[in-house]
Amino acid sequence: MTALLEVSGVSKRFGGIRALEDVSLEVLSGEAVGLIGPNGAGKTTLFDCVSGVSQPERGAIYYQGRRIDRLPIHRRARLGIGRTFQRLELFTGMTVREHLAVAEREHSGDGRLWKDLAWRGGLTSEETDSVEAMLKELHLESVAESPIEALSLGQGRLVELGRALIQEPALLLLDEPSSGLDSRESAELAAVLNQIRATRNEAVLLVEHDIDLVQAIVSRAVVLDFGRVIASGPLDDVLREGAVRTAYLGEPA
Amino acid sequence: MSQFLSYATPGLPYGCVFALLGMGLVLTYQTSGVFNLAFGAQAYASALVFYECVANGWPTWAAFLVAVVVGAPLLGLVMDRGLYRFVRTKPVLVKLVAALGMLIAIPAVFQFAFPGGNRYNPPSLWLSPSIVYFHLAGDPINGSELSTVILTAAVALGLSLMFHFTQAGLRMRAIAESPGMVELAGINADRVGMASWMLSSFLAGLAGVMLAPVFGDLQPLNFTVLLVAAVAAAAAGSLRSLPYTFLGGIVLGLLEELLGGYLPSGHVLSSGLRPGLPFVVLLGLLLFLPGLRRRWTRSDDPLAVVRPPPAPLASATRSPSLRRTSRLGTTVFCLAFVVSCLTWVSPNWVFNLSQALALAIVFLSLVLLTGMSGQISLCQAAFAGVGAFTAGQLAVHFNVSILVGMLIAGVAAGAVGAVVALPALRLGGLALALATLAFGLLADNIGFQYGWSGNGESGISIPRPVLGPVNFAGDRAFFCLTVVVLGLCIGVVMAIRRGTTGRQLAALRGSELAAASIGINPRRAKILVFTLSAAIAGVGGAVYGSLETSVSASDFNTLLSLVFVVVVATVGVYTVEGAVEAGLAYVVLSTLLTSPGLPAAWANILELVFGAGAIAYVLHPEGAVEYVKRLVVEHLARHGTEIEVLA
Ligand SMILES: Nc1ncnc2c1ncn2[C@@H]1O[C@H](COP(=O)(O)OP(=O)(O)OP(=O)(O)O)[C@@H](O)[C@H]1O
Ligand SMILES: [Mg+2]
Numbered sequence: 001m002t003a004l005l006e007v008s009g010v011s012k013r014f015g016g017i018r019a020l021e022d023v024s025l026e027v028l029s030g031e032a033v034g035l036i037g038p039n040g041a042g043k044t045t046l047f048d049c050v051s052g053v054s055q056p057e058r059g060a061i062y063y064q065g066r067r068i069d070r071l072p073i074h075r076r077a078r079l080g081i082g083r084t085f086q087r088l089e090l091f092t093g094m095t096v097r098e099h100l101a102v103a104e105r106e107h108s109g110d111g112r113l114w115k116d117l118a119w120r121g122g123l124t125s126e127e128t129d130s131v132e133a134m135l136k137e138l139h140l141e142s143v144a145e146s147p148i149e150a151l152s153l154g155q156g157r158l159v160e161l162g163r164a165l166i167q168e169p170a171l172l173l174l175d176e177p178s179s180g181l182d183s184r185e186s187a188e189l190a191a192v193l194n195q196i197r198a199t200r201n202e203a204v205l206l207v208e209h210d211i212d213l214v215q216a217i218v219s220r221a222v223v224l225d226f227g228r229v230i231a232s233g234p235l236d237d238v239l240r241e242g243a244v245r246t247a248y249l250g251e252p253a
Numbered sequence: 254m255s256q257f258l259s260y261a262t263p264g265l266p267y268g269c270v271f272a273l274l275g276m277g278l279v280l281t282y283q284t285s286g287v288f289n290l291a292f293g294a295q296a297y298a299s300a301l302v303f304y305e306c307v308a309n310g311w312p313t314w315a316a317f318l319v320a321v322v323v324g325a326p327l328l329g330l331v332m333d334r335g336l337y338r339f340v341r342t343k344p345v346l347v348k349l350v351a352a353l354g355m356l357i358a359i360p361a362v363f364q365f366a367f368p369g370g371n372r373y374n375p376p377s378l379w380l381s382p383s384i385v386y387f388h389l390a391g392d393p394i395n396g397s398e399l400s401t402v403i404l405t406a407a408v409a410l411g412l413s414l415m416f417h418f419t420q421a422g423l424r425m426r427a428i429a430e431s432p433g434m435v436e437l438a439g440i441n442a443d444r445v446g447m448a449s450w451m452l453s454s455f456l457a458g459l460a461g462v463m464l465a466p467v468f469g470d471l472q473p474l475n476f477t478v479l480l481v482a483a484v485a486a487a488a489a490g491s492l493r494s495l496p497y498t499f500l501g502g503i504v505l506g507l508l509e510e511l512l513g514g515y516l517p518s519g520h521v522l523s524s525g526l527r528p529g530l531p532f533v534v535l536l537g538l539l540l541f542l543p544g545l546r547r548r549w550t551r552s553d554d555p556l557a558v559v560r561p562p563p564a565p566l567a568s569a570t571r572s573p574s575l576r577r578t579s580r581l582g583t584t585v586f587c588l589a590f591v592v593s594c595l596t597w598v599s600p601n602w603v604f605n606l607s608q609a610l611a612l613a614i615v616f617l618s619l620v621l622l623t624g625m626s627g628q629i630s631l632c633q634a635a636f637a638g639v640g641a642f643t644a645g646q647l648a649v650h651f652n653v654s655i656l657v658g659m660l661i662a663g664v665a666a667g668a669v670g671a672v673v674a675l676p677a678l679r680l681g682g683l684a685l686a687l688a689t690l691a692f693g694l695l696a697d698n699i700g701f702q703y704g705w706s707g708n709g710e711s712g713i714s715i716p717r718p719v720l721g722p723v724n725f726a727g728d729r730a731f732f733c734l735t736v737v738v739l740g741l742c743i744g745v746v747m748a749i750r751r752g753t754t755g756r757q758l759a760a761l762r763g764s765e766l767a768a769a770s771i772g773i774n775p776r777r778a779k780i781l782v783f784t785l786s787a788a789i790a791g792v793g794g795a796v797y798g799s800l801e802t803s804v805s806a807s808d809f810n811t812l813l814s815l816v817f818v819v820v821v822a823t824v825g826v827y828t829v830e831g832a833v834e835a836g837l838a839y840v841v842l843s844t845l846l847t848s849p850g851l852p853a854a855w856a857n858i859l860e861l862v863f864g865a866g867a868i869a870y871v872l873h874p875e876g877a878v879e880y881v882k883r884l885v886v887e888h889l890a891r892h893g894t895e896i897e898v899l900a
Contacts, residue, residue, distance in 0.1 A: 091763025121752020
């Protein structure tokens, strides 16, 4: 079986910094993979290369067997790659419900200009249902009408998650979903993520520093350090490796 | 070769002036982030003061002292303290509107202060323009050319000494070269900004006084158009390098005269392309100089984006009863307005109000473009012109009904808009504004000059439509038509706002990155809105033209585009009502101020009002109308209670 996502030999520099150096990894469909590593290891940069925010200098990225590393962001999104951002990227001035509505509309592909002009640009009943269901799944009903600026960081992360999930991506890239959350919020997030994992079969690539959250969700992990893959395999094996403990957990070798 | 030289030589003085203006532009852009479109207006102000002083019998040196050495920096100081220092950290639209407001207000202030008709043959600064001092490559070099070159060389030398050896100069250079370093190094950006405004204003004043004799006639428009040459020079220096800007200005001046020499004289191309050259150069530089493009579109550049608008009042207040009341109020008002116009209002005023509503259609295109999608266009008047001339030519030559013509006008303007948008939207922000400015001036100077388009100053006639038994020739009948077309256009804009496209635009304004990551194509959405907006402007132009029954190129000149942006921004660019209110405010004010019996200088008050409005805009970007409404609602909330106002 071919991998859903195949990153092969990707390198990316920023000036003198080698953010990624010959990185290869695979994600099978429906699989949850952890991408871990210390600060500045290149995790976000890898996400950016996969989702199209930046272009790798060398290497190739295949998704569903198709080479995607020259496609613009929105084309990759339409192919089924959804993501969240380490620094929240929300639509200022819109409510939570509107966030989900705009994502749902892109997903259903129902937005023709003539429909707008014929005053038929509103959501269809199926779309409304799907927005309601997502609000419920993420426990966001109570803030559905709030402008995004009024939300807590944790709720903001959930909105980003919902915005990606409502498009039913085949591959979901989560960039530190628990950063900035307190322990209660993190636990809630883990519960939500697990429930989602149980009910859907999206593949997940998870960047996360909170090792408990990683353990709760992924079975396999890839470890980056200074832009290189230093280990990969089943999570428990990876966490036992000396190099990983030094790089990631800060333990002496 | 000698012919080449003889064509090129007269370009040198122009080049010198472009260079001076360009350097002033770079200086203030780097130190305050404001792209000072009012630069030409400052040059005009100094030239005017100089003219008046000399006309009153002052010696030239005293006039120079007052107009350029003291007056110009003073003007720069006032502008910086009064306006520009507040906009340093504001989004690009605010900066642009502030500068446009000054562009409109400054000449008005000075014309108001020094009333009087045409001013011909402005005095020259130093050497007499009527004396030929020597010949270069066969060209007679007169005093004004010689003094321009000598003075520019002196100023360039002085500037470079200043930038290398004086503390103030070193600080300006520090800021210009790395704005981020300023605060770190403990330099007071505010003080340096002030100094650079004074210095650049001095350069503008000097350029204005030197250039006035070349124009032969002291007109604000001449100086405004100069601006584009200055912008092109600044673009050649990537908006950063003073030496390259200087060089760019000189080369541009030479090129312009060379073109004039080699193109057949008397042809539209030579009379149009020569003044059009700076725009062509600017467009070319914008599109093809990669460093410049990166500089202007860098996403971390605070100038690259228009900040999303404050939530309109309707969504900021959550009171169904208030919303119902305001909707009822609006409906009653609109009905009363239409009924009044059809019954007791005098025919003259019906005509004026139709004008207001036709303009409102054009303004609506700005609400769609700027209010909803955060883009800036300085060529909406040109799109309106395309619409008007399309409808007119079709009616005159092919007997196409004006009603059909209005539709085709929309399509034609939309098509032109799409052609402009395709390359220009790669730029965004300030660069998009400048590219549209260049396009507007090209349309104005060349596009509308041909017989098959706008037929230049003589213009073309556009009949009033007839639909079966209904004849719209009468002003009241045409008023009804205007109301209907405006209503349709409002319907289109509102349908877009509440539909998929509107949601996409809102998302793009909020975060372009996130919008793309859910599958929205930013480029497509922006081109779509730009095209639609141009189409609406085109329809508005056609209605306006048919109302006037004859229009010429000057009815759609670029200055109007700038005025439009300022007017709509001041009144309210984020709501549909804003466009209508802006149309009414503009036409009613200008009619009242130019009514017979008032002093001629009062006509300038209109420009003053909107110039001042630009200052208000800096403080309240939601626009005057929304601001007042909010005040009312907040007052109600304090005394009523049931209304909840979100900050
Ligand atoms: N736009 C950029 N310009 C310059 N350097 C960058 C840029 N983006 C990332 N870098 C550098 O690339 C390296 C990798 O950054 P990246 O954000 O991918 O790390 P990360 O693993 O996500 O770290 P963190 O855990 O802190 O999020 C870092 O050294 C960072 O400073
Ligand atoms: Mg990161």
